[in-house]
Amino acid sequence: MEVIRGADAHDVRAICEFGDSHVRPHYTPLIGARAADAQVARWWNEGQIVAAVSGGLVVVAVSDDHVVGVAQLGRDGVDHVIYKLYVDPRHRSHGLGPRLIEALVLRLPPEASRLCVEHFASNERAGAFYEREGFTVERTEPSGVGDPALDVVWRARTLPRASVLPDS
Numbered sequence: 001m002e003v004i005r006g007a008d009a010h011d012v013r014a015i016c017e018f019g020d021s022h023v024r025p026h027y028t029p030l031i032g033a034r035a036a037d038a039q040v041a042r043w044w045n046e047g048q049i050v051a052a053v054s055g056g057l058v059v060v061a062v063s064d065d066h067v068v069g070v071a072q073l074g075r076d077g078v079d080h081v082i083y084k085l086y087v088d089p090r091h092r093s094h095g096l097g098p099r100l101i102e103a104l105v106l107r108l109p110p111e112a113s114r115l116c117v118e119h120f121a122s123n124e125r126a127g128a129f130y131e132r133e134g135f136t137v138e139r140t141e142p143s144g145v146g147d148p149a150l151d152v153v154w155r156a157r158t159l160p161r162a163s164v165l166p167d168s
Contacts, residue, residue, distance in 0.1 A: 002068055002096055004103045007058035012049050014067040015060065019044025022086055030122040031149050043084070059103040061087070061096055071100040073107060079156070080108055082117040085126075097129060105159065116156045122149035130155050 007015060019040055027036035042048070052058045052072050061069030068091045072084035082104060087096050105115060117135055119126040135155035143150035 002061040002063045002091065002099075004059055004061050004069070004096075004099055006056065006107075007053045007060045007070075009050075009053060011058075011060055011067065012046060012053055015049050015053070015058065015070055016044055016046055018067045018070055018086070018088075019049075022088060026086070027120075027123075031120055031147075035147075035150060056107065058084075059100060059107070061091070061100060063091065069096050069100055071104050073104050076116065076118075079114065079116045080112055082115065085117070098133060101133060108159070112159055114156050114158050116154060118152050118154050120149065121151040121153050127153060133157065 023044060024033075024036045024040050027039055030036075031039075049058070052074075057073045059071050060067050068088040070084055070086050071082060074081050074083040082101065085097065085100055087100070101115075108115065115135075116138075117130055119130065121127075121140060134157045136157070138154050138156050141152045141154065142148075143152070
């Protein structure tokens with residue numbers, strides 16, 4: 001059984017290695033090797049991961065002392081956004097993805113009313129997963145290079161409002 005917990009400084013190297021070994025092969029058939037390499041270089045480097053971990057924005061799923069899933073929060077204006085959600089293919093289809101989302105939701109401030117996610121249009125598996133998890137499409141942003149596979153689909157899910165206790 002995987003344990004989900006907040007990432008700490010000791011996890012940085014393992015998270016970078018996870019990105020290098022899982023993200024590139026996942027994206028290469030969807031967006032091409034060049035774009036997949038660029039994703040890993042830009043978003044899974046030590047500087048990016050250290051900053052996100054230090055900010056308390058990353059959760060990891062660990063099994064037998066190995067990182068088998070990574071999820072990361074970020075912001076886009078006022079919106080809270082899932083910018084990373086990856087599960088080792090050997091650990092998929094066992095509920096780990098929804099558990100990682102829930103771990104991120106628990107890190108949001110109580111007044112957060114929605115959570116967004118973005119993914120490449122060509123990543124139909126991610127689109128179907130997020131749809132099942134209650135995220136609906138809000139917009140699609142065309143890629144800057146004119147490749148529809150690299151268009152970015154933005155989805156959002158309404159969060160239950162925290163109950164407000166009356167003043168004593």
